[in-house]
Amino acid sequence: MGVVNVTPDSFSDGGRYLDPKAAVARARQLAQDGADIVDIGGESTRPGAAPVSEEEELKRVLPVLQEVKHLPVSIDTRRPGVMQAVLAAGASMINDVEALAAPGALEAVARSGCAVCLMHKKGEPATMQRDPRYRDVVGEVKSFLKERVKTAMSSGIEAARIVVDPGFGFGKTAAHNLELLRRLKEFAALRVPLLAGLSRKSTLEKLTGRPVEERLAGSLAMALLALQGGATILRVHDVRETRDVIAVWQAFRGNL
Ligand code: HH2
Numbered sequence: 460m461g462v463v464n465v466t467p468d469s470f471s472d473g474g475r476y477l478d479p480k481a482a483v484a485r486a487r488q489l490a491q492d493g494a495d496i497v498d499i500g501g502e503s504t505r506p507g508a509a510p511v512s513e514e515e516e517l518k519r520v521l522p523v524l525q526e527v528k529h530l531p532v533s534i535d536t537r538r539p540g541v542m543q544a545v546l547a548a549g550a551s552m553i554n555d556v557e558a559l560a561a562p563g564a565l566e567a568v569a570r571s572g573c574a575v576c577l578m579h580k581k582g583e584p585a586t587m588q589r590d591p592r593y594r595d596v597v598g599e600v601k602s603f604l605k606e607r608v609k610t611a612m613s614s615g616i617e618a619a620r621i622v623v624d625p626g627f628g629f630g631k632t633a634a635h636n637l638e639l640l641r642r643l644k645e646f647a648a649l650r651v652p653l654l655a656g657l658s659r660k661s662t663l664e665k666l667t668g669r670p671v672e673e674r675l676a677g678s679l680a681m682a683l684l685a686l687q688g689g690a691t692i693l694r695v696h697d698v699r700e701t702r703d704v705i706a707v708w709q710a711f712r713g714n715l
Contacts, residue, residue, distance in 0.1 A: 460496040460533065461489030461698040462658070465519040470505040471659045471671045471696055479522040486527045492698040496552065499523055500535030504556050504580075504629070506588035506661075513540045524548050533576070539563035546571040554694075556580055556629060558607040569615035576622045576654050576692075577607045581630025591630040597642045600625045604649055622692060624654040633665040640681070643688025656694035657681035658701075679704050 465482045467474050476482040486497045501519035502511045511519075516538065524532055528549035536542060537557040542564060546553070551573055558577040559565045568575050579600045581591055593599050604623045611621055625646065627636045636657075646653050663669060663677035675697055682693050682701050686708045695701045709715070 460498050460654070460692050460694045461486075461492070461494030462694060462696050463489065463497060463499045463523070464503065465499060465501050465523055466503045466511075468505070468508060469500070469503045470661075473503065477519070479526075482523040483526040486523065486530065486532075489698045490527075490530050493702040494698045496531045496533050496692070497527060498533040498535050498554055498694060499527075500554075501541070502536065504535075504584045506584060506628070508584045510584075513538050516541050517544055520545060521548060524550060533574075537561055537564070539567045542567040546573055552576065554578070556626065558604070559611060565611060565614040565616070568611075572620070574620045574622065575611065575616060576624055577604060577611060578624040578654075579603050579626040579629065584629075587630035588628075588632075591632060591635065593635060596631065596635045596638050597645055600639065601646060601649070604646070608649060608651060618651060622652040622654050623649055624656060624694075627655065627657050628660045628662065633662040636660075636662045640684050640688060643685065643690065647689050652691045653689055654692040654694060655681075655685035655688075655690035657685060658693075658695040658697065675700060683708060 463476055463482050463485045464472050465476055467477050476485050489497050499520050501516040520534055524545055531551045533552035533554045534545040534550045535554040537555050539561050542553050553568055553573055554576040556578045608621055625639045658678045659671050659674045663674040667677050682704045693701055
């Protein structure tokens, strides 16, 4: 899954793809580089980000979606109004960092035939990194996702349409993220595909000391660890390079 942020303030590519033409070109490039899904977002959810209005979010994502809807497009949103509009405009997947918690979100997804990513986060983007605490991060994230899968299914969203994501960096310290990564295999118990988003995230700054534009090597190491832990969808900014990691992983596993 390749990332296109149509925002002025995303942590790694903010401002680069705010112009719809640049965002469309980026989406096409990611697909050419080997992305199976292009994830388009109109609101930054990085720690400390300010929320945007529904109108503004739609103004950012719709023109881009119109141009690339022949590709499998996921829209990164937590607003039911945005979900409805983008599904009507041809989006194939909703990627919701709030796991369809907003009133009307479950219904918007259930009514369509789209896929959905249910992600865990603790707290709100504005404050979630202040002092996140867990007694057992893996246990808490897992039982949250288990409950959201159950709720989604009882709202009419079939299991075959659902993927889950532990939400690396969303109300989690570097130690929490590493614990999740070490025990990622335990999420197989949820019996739906696992998505992991570790690309360029600030845990890599903690581990390597590198600024965001120098985190490719760290991101690729994280991608390999996520594959080893059973992730089958990697949400990344550097698709071409991550494809190579996947090729090596698959060969190692004997699929050559
Ligand atoms: N991470 C980000 C945004 N959306 N969605 C899922 N499912 N999983 C993630 O880990 C995830 C996500 C944050 O990264 P990015 O989109 O690059 O930045 P920003 O939120 O600042 O736009």
